[in-house]
Amino acid sequence: MHRFANPARFLRLAALVLPWVSVLSALLFAAGLYLALFVSPEDYQQGDTVRIMYVHVPAAWMAMFTYSSMAVAAACALVWRHPLAEIYSKAAAPLGAGFTLLCLVTGSLWGEPMWGTWWVWDARLTSVLILFFLYLGYMALVDAFDDPQRGHRAGSILLLVGAINVPIIKFSVDWWNTLHQPASVLRMGGPAIHGDMLWPLLILALAFKTYFVATVILRMRAELAERKIQTLRLTQAGGV
Amino acid sequence: MMTRKKRRLYMLLLALAGLGTATALTLTAFEENVAFFFSPSDLTVKPPGDKLVRVGGLVAGGSVTKEGDGVTTRFTITDTAHTVDVTTNRPLPDLFREGQGVLVEGRLRPDGLFVASEVLARHDENYMPKEVADALKASGQFRPEVPGKPVYETAK
Secondary structure, three states, X not given: OHHHHOHHHHHHHHHHHHHHHHHHHHHHHHHHHHHHHHHOOOEOOOEHHHHHHHHHHHHXXXXXXXXXXXXXXXXXXXXXXXXXXXXXXXXXXXXXXXXXXXHHHHHHHHHHHHOOOOOOOOHHHHHHHHHHHHHHHHHHHHOOOOOHHHHHHHHHHHHHHHOOHHHHHHHHHHHOOOOOOOOOOOOOOOOOEOHHHHHHXXXXXXXXXXXXXXXXXXXXXXXXXXXXXXXXXXXXXXHO | OOOHHHHXXXXXXXXXXXXXXXXHHHXXXXXHHHOOOEOHHHHHHOOOOOOOEEEEEEEOOOOOEXXXXXXXXXXXXXXXXXXXXXXXXXXXXXXXXXXXXXXXXEEEOOOOXXXXXXXXXXOOOOEOEHHHHHHHHHOOOOOOOOOOOOOOOXXX
């Protein structure tokens, strides 16, 4: 793993991967959205409203994936002092917050016509709202210190404490009675969603994932460049 | 002699295990409060008295009737073990129909009639096109999922 700890090696790898994932993401979004919005059938109960699911579910998956990956990076940063781990978490946080917000908003737009309410305080909805606040809290905390290193240390601890929320989100619908329905795709006994609807969903899930990879690479590059500029300024100020 | 990295790793794992246990204990202790609704069976095990509660179940087939005033609806919800008769003068969600999972919020009157101040539809995890649902219904394999599960152990 430490082979990839080197920022120079990361930048070389990133330059190689970035164009491919960018193109792949655009293609997957085009294909996925076309299939989801025009080709896939209406649901027997929800009619056309089911199409919100094709954005809502990938956004929810990415919200949880992004947080989990940030928590793993936080552990790497605290234990092994991996130089890229903190940069990754900082770069991924606004993306994760965006996915979570998209998940909450689309869920609310679906809930009004289907459930008859925009919002309820059941275990699933509440735990996802907490996830959103964890993202915002992390972003605020990292920037709240004069010494960036201390900010990152505090942020990593917050990420690890908040990681307890991820299994709670996932299993909330199984552990407690919630208004939100249980999982349709990742469940015991196979997906409870018809194949014609499952495929567009999986393609869009991959589109979200590739979009995330491309964007997080761009943001990490920007962060590395910023640090380089700062070091240059410091040496200049000190050297002359 | 432990290296510093190893020590940090063990400290981290220990802290996470402690936090996980504390959270699990807290959530188990508050299970009753975290549950968003009770099942009709729960009302027989532990009557809610005058408290505002939510109850979830399937709308029983053939139970929906409109009263003469045009706004009041009567129906029965069931978890297949027990039933609750419900009356409401609130608007019903579009998904409201017989065999549909619903949640009702309100109070259980002493005579056993539940007066609902809100009715929400609950969607189950099954997504399918209309033709598939029709085929399942025709072959008798269409089974709507009962929302949730009883919170209290049902007395045998």
